[in-house]
Amino acid sequence: MAVKYSRQRQTIHNFLMTRKDHPTADVVYQNVRQEYPHISLGTVYRNLTLLADRGEILRLHVGDGADHFDADTSRHSHFVCSHCGCVTDLALDCLEDLLTQAKQDFDGRIEAVDTCFHGICADCLDTSAKRTPIL
Amino acid sequence: MAVKYSRQRQTIHNFLMTRKDHPTADVVYQNVRQEYPHISLGTVYRNLTLLADRGEILRLHVGDGADHFDADTSRHSHFVCSHCGCVTDLALDCLEDLLTQAKQDFDGRIEAVDTCFHGICADCLDTSAKRTPIL
């Protein structure tokens, strides 16, 4: 199944590259729609899936129901705020060590790792600190 | 919201403790149903969610569509075979280091990590090696 060029796919990929907040398919849709008012959500999903399958983008399963997409395919970790739901990048040296150790200990073939941290982001900590400390 | 005892919940939790393959809600349902033929899938979901919220079990997002559940709440990693879909445990020393480093580097509050490795499990490697090497 050869892949042919499409403006929609290019636009989706371009949009994703401008964002570092790892948007969901629906967010991609809402934004790309401003340039292509007739694009359908199905097309967005089809292209995100195609790009992810070809390794041109990353599909993240952060556990909040919807998948998130990341144009940065270099190896890195993610953080998800349990309060506001934001998804951010996290660069950790010892991620490589973890992979190395896993490959040594495991008797199958390891190809990738997904590392997803959970907690409260700095912004949410700030905001709750500034309110009356009831909660 | 106080929690009251229920046989169904107990059975679900017990069942989960006998398995180390991290079953999905539906697999739990199919099995518990043999003891409680009238139990509903909704009840299974409600109890799995309740147990996970109270930290008595783990809810895993391995990226295959369905959530998986794990009765072992100690910190450990997981591996998912892209071929057969099996989910297995992986104990890695440097997982603690990763958390430590993340907490140092990050300006929010980090509470947990999910580490999920992907690749081909030993069984699937074996099986494909034994077949005529066409694929």
Next chain:
DNA sequence: TTCCTTGCAAATCGTTTGCATAATG
């Protein structure tokens, strides 16, 4: 012209929820 991609809508899948009834404390 051939094959891929699109838009649209309907379908699918995993999960949640409303409600009347049953079980627990």
Next chain:
DNA sequence: CATTATGCAAACGATTTGCAAGGAA
């Protein structure tokens, strides 16, 4: 008795898919 849990079915949200028409090679 007050409250929580259940079974059932309907509702939901995210994602996929079938199909006829449009676009790329």
